[in-house]
Amino acid sequence: MKRSIFLVIAIVAVLVFSSFASTIVMTAGAVGREYQVLQQQIKVFEQQNPGIKVVLMPMPNSSTDRYNLYVTYLSAGMPQPDILMLDVIWPPAFANFLVNLNPYFSKSDLKDFFQGAVKADTYNGKLVAAPWFIDAGLLYYRKDLLQKYGFKPPKTWAELIREAQVISQKEGIKGFVWQGAAYEGLTCDFMEYVHSYGGAILNEKGQVVSDSPMVKKALQTMVDMVYKYKISPVGVTTYMEEETRHIFQNGDAVFMRNWPYAWPLLNSKGSKVAGKVGVEPLPEGTGFPGVHHSATLGGWQLGINKNSEHVADAVKLIKFLLSPEQEAYKAINAGQNPSRLSVYKNPAVIKANPFYQSLWPVFANAEPRPKSPIYAQISEILYDNVNEALTKQLTVDQAVGKMTSQLKNLLGQ
Amino acid sequence: MHTKRMDPLHRTDPIYALAFIIPTLLVIGFIAFWPLGQTFYNSLFKSSLMYPQNRIFVGFSNYGKLFQDSRFLNDLWNTIRFSLWSVGIETLMGILIALMLNREFKFRGLVRAAVLIPWAIPTVVSSQMWRWMYNDNYGIINTFLLSLHVIKNPVVWLGFPATAMPAIISVDIWKTTPFMILLILAGLQMIPKELYEAARIDGANAWQRFWSITFPMIRPTIGIALIFRTLDAMRVFDIVYVMTKGAANTETISVYNQWTLFTKGFISPFFGYGSAMSVTIFLIISIFAIFYVKTMKIRLD
Numbered sequence: 001m002k003r004s005i006f007l008v009i010a011i012v013a014v015l016v017f018s019s020f021a022s023t024i025v026m027t028a029g030a031v032g033r034e035y036q037v038l039q040q041q042i043k044v045f046e047q048q049n050p051g052i053k054v055v056l057m058p059m060p061n062s063s064t065d066r067y068n069l070y071v072t073y074l075s076a077g078m079p080q081p082d083i084l085m086l087d088v089i090w091p092p093a094f095a096n097f098l099v100n101l102n103p104y105f106s107k108s109d110l111k112d113f114f115q116g117a118v119k120a121d122t123y124n125g126k127l128v129a130a131p132w133f134i135d136a137g138l139l140y141y142r143k144d145l146l147q148k149y150g151f152k153p154p155k156t157w158a159e160l161i162r163e164a165q166v167i168s169q170k171e172g173i174k175g176f177v178w179q180g181a182a183y184e185g186l187t188c189d190f191m192e193y194v195h196s197y198g199g200a201i202l203n204e205k206g207q208v209v210s211d212s213p214m215v216k217k218a219l220q221t222m223v224d225m226v227y228k229y230k231i232s233p234v235g236v237t238t239y240m241e242e243e244t245r246h247i248f249q250n251g252d253a254v255f256m257r258n259w260p261y262a263w264p265l266l267n268s269k270g271s272k273v274a275g276k277v278g279v280e281p282l283p284e285g286t287g288f289p290g291v292h293h294s295a296t297l298g299g300w301q302l303g304i305n306k307n308s309e310h311v312a313d314a315v316k317l318i319k320f321l322l323s324p325e326q327e328a329y330k331a332i333n334a335g336q337n338p339s340r341l342s343v344y345k346n347p348a349v350i351k352a353n354p355f356y357q358s359l360w361p362v363f364a365n366a367e368p369r370p371k372s373p374i375y376a377q378i379s380e381i382l383y384d385n386v387n388e389a390l391t392k393q394l395t396v397d398q399a400v401g402k403m404t405s406q407l408k409n410l411l412g413q
Numbered sequence: 414m415h416t417k418r419m420d421p422l423h424r425t426d427p428i429y430a431l432a433f434i435i436p437t438l439l440v441i442g443f444i445a446f447w448p449l450g451q452t453f454y455n456s457l458f459k460s461s462l463m464y465p466q467n468r469i470f471v472g473f474s475n476y477g478k479l480f481q482d483s484r485f486l487n488d489l490w491n492t493i494r495f496s497l498w499s500v501g502i503e504t505l506m507g508i509l510i511a512l513m514l515n516r517e518f519k520f521r522g523l524v525r526a527a528v529l530i531p532w533a534i535p536t537v538v539s540s541q542m543w544r545w546m547y548n549d550n551y552g553i554i555n556t557f558l559l560s561l562h563v564i565k566n567p568v569v570w571l572g573f574p575a576t577a578m579p580a581i582i583s584v585d586i587w588k589t590t591p592f593m594i595l596l597i598l599a600g601l602q603m604i605p606k607e608l609y610e611a612a613r614i615d616g617a618n619a620w621q622r623f624w625s626i627t628f629p630m631i632r633p634t635i636g637i638a639l640i641f642r643t644l645d646a647m648r649v650f651d652i653v654y655v656m657t658k659g660a661a662n663t664e665t666i667s668v669y670n671q672w673t674l675f676t677k678g679f680i681s682p683f684f685g686y687g688s689a690m691s692v693t694i695f696l697i698i699s700i701f702a703i704f705y706v707k708t709m710k711i712r713l714d
Contacts, residue, residue, distance in 0.1 A: 075462040182657075237572040390681070
C-alpha cells in the first residue's frame with residue numbers, strides 16, 4: 001500500500017514537472033574554466049526562469065572533434081542539442097540546420113557586438129548564430145625573465161627568436177611554445193605568420209594565392225624555430241592549446257602563443273607563473289611590404305538547432321548569456337573576451353584583464369579565416385601540409401606547392 | 414539411413430525449425446544486413462549528407478575512383494602494416510605467455526586475472542593514457558629513458574612517422590595480447606594430459622612435444638584468434654584517432670573513412686564515395702577472413 005502511494009506521488013511529480021519545465025540541452029566547452037563558469041551562469045538563469053531547465057553537454061577540447069559530433073546530431077535531424085556552441089568558422093557549413101536569429105536581434109542590438117563576428121555569423125543574409133565570446137591569438141611572455149635579461153617584449157619574429165634563444169639557453173627552459181599538431185589550431189597559428197609577413201592564402205575574390213614568397217617565409221620561420229634556432233621543442237608538432245599552457249604555466253617556457261582564456265589560469269592560485277606574465281600582440285614579420293601584427297579571429301557563437309522544440313526558451317537563454325552583465329561575469333571568471341563592445345568599458349572587467357584595454361586593437365583588428373561552407377576541407381589542407389613541413393616529411397617549398405595545388409583542386413581553380 | 418522417410422512425428426520438424434529460426438534471422442538481417450545493404454546502396458550515388466535530395470546515380474564509379482586515390486592506397490598500406498605487426502607480435506606473445514600460465518604455480522589465478530587488465534580498460538581511455546605517457550615533456554616514457562641515459566633528448570614519439578606507428582602498434586599489442594592469451598590458454602586446457610604422458614614414454618623432448626602435440630592441438634584456437642584479431646586490426650580506428658588523428662603518416666583506412674563520411678561528405682558530394690570506402694573495407698576484411706578459414710582448415714560448423 002505504502003509503496004503504491006509513493007509510486008503515484010512519483011508519477012504525478014514527474015508529470016507536473018515535465019508539463020511545466022521545458023528542458024534545453026546546450027553544448028558547452030570545457031577548456032580552462034569555462035565549464036564551471038557556465039554552470040554558475042546557468043544556475044542564475046534557472047532561478048530567474050523557473051519553467052526552464054538547462055542541461056549542459058560538455059564537448060571535446062578539439063574543435064575538429066566537436067565539428068564531427070555536430071555533423072552527427074544535425075544530419076540525423078535530432079531535436080537536441082537545442083543550443084549549439086559554434087566555432088567562428090562554422091556558420092556557413094551549418095547554416096541550413098540553424099534557426100534564423102534575425103527576428104530576435106534588432107539592428108541596434110547587433111551594433112554593440114564585434115562586427116567581424118557578426119559578419120562571420122551571417123550567411124546568405126541570415127543571422128544563423130550570435131557571437132558569444134571573441135578570441136584572438138596573443139603572445140604571452142615571462143615579464144620577470146625578460147626584465148632579468150634586459151629585453152623588451154619582441155616586436156618582430158626575429159626579436160622573439162633572439163630573446164627566446166638567449167633566455168632559454170641560460171635558464172634551461174623552452175623558448176617558445178605554440179600549437180603545431182595537425183588540427184584546426186595549427187591553421188590559426190599558421191594564418192598569423194602568413195598575415196604577419198603580408199601574405200594570404202585566398203585573396204578577396206576567393207582565389208588561391210598561397211604560392212608566394214611571403215607564405216614560404218612564414219612557414220620557413222615556423223620550421224626554423226624548431227630546427228634551426230631550437231627555441232621551440234620538437235614536441236610542438238603534437239601540441240594543442242592545453243599542452244602549451246601546461247608547459248608555460250609550469251614555468252617551463254619563455255613565450256607562448258595562446259588565446260585569452262589562458263590569462264586567469266596563468267594568474268590563478270597554484271600557478272607557478274602567477275603575476276609574472278605579460279601579454280602583447282604577436283610579433284610581425286620583416287622584409288616584405290605589408291608586414292603587420294596579426295591575430296587570428298577566433299571565438300564561439302551560439303546557434304539554435306532548427307529541429308529544436310524549445311526555440312523560444314533557447315532564445316531566452318542565449319539573450320541571457322549575451323547580456324552585458326553575464327558577459328562581464330564570464331570575462332572576469334573565465335577570461336573569455338566579451339563579444340559586446342560596451343563590456344570592455346566595464347571597470348571590473350578591465351581590472352581583471354588589464355590587457356583588454358592595452359590590446360584593444362588586437363581584438364578589433366583580428367583577422368578572419370577564409371569564409372566558406374567547405375572551410376573544414378580548406379583548413380585540413382593547410383594544417384596537414386604545415387604539420388608535414390614541421391615534422392620534416394616535406395620541405396617548405398614542397399609543402400607550399402602541395403598546399404596550393406590541393407587548394408586549387410578543391411576550389412576548382 | 415532412411416532419414417528421408419517422414420513418419421508423422423518428424424514431418425513437422427522442418428516447419429518448427431523454421432518457425433524458431435525466423436526471429437533470429439530477422440534480427441540478424443535487421444542489425445547486420447540492412448545497414449550493409451543501405452551502405453552499398455549509398456555507395457552507388459554521388460551525394461552529401463546535407464543535400465540528400467541532390468543525389469546522382471553514378472553506378473560503380475566511386476569504387477573505381479577509390480583505387481586511384483593515393484591517400485586511400487597509402488592508408489591501406491598503413492593499415493596492413495599495422496595489422497601485420499600488431500597481430501604477429503600479439504600471437505607470438507600470446508602463445509608464450511599462455512604456455513607459461515598453463516603451468517602450475519603459486520598465485521596462478523591471480524596472475525591470470527591480472528593479465529586481463531589492459532584488455533578490460535576501454536580503448537579510448539588507454540589510448541589517452543598512453544598519449545600522456547608518450548608526451549615529450551611530462552611523459553613517463555621519456556623521463557624513464559632519460560634517467561637511464563638511453564636517450565639524450567626527449568623523443569616526440571607521436572610526432573614523426575619513424576616512431577609514431579611503432580608507438581601506436583605497441584599500445585595495441587599491450588592492449589590485446591591478453592585477449593590472445595585468454596583464447597590460447599583455453600585451447601591449451603583442452604589438450605588431454607595422456608598425450609603428453611605417452612609422448613614422454615616414447616622419449617620425445619620438450620621441443621618435439623610442442624610441435625607434435627601442443628601446436629597441432631591449439632592450431633584451430635589460434636586460427637579463430639587470428640581471425641578475430643586481424644578483423645579488429647584492419648578496422649582500427651580508436652587508437653589512431655585518439656593518439657595522432659592520422660598525423661605523422663599513421664592514418665588508417667577507417668580514420669580516412671570517418672573524415673570522408675563526416676567532414677567531407679556532410680557538405681560536399683562525397684558521402685557516396687565514403688560509403689564505397691566502407692564497403693571496400695568490409696570486402697578487404699572478408700578476404701582476410703576467408704583466407705584464414707581456408708589455410709587454417711578451421712571448421713566453422
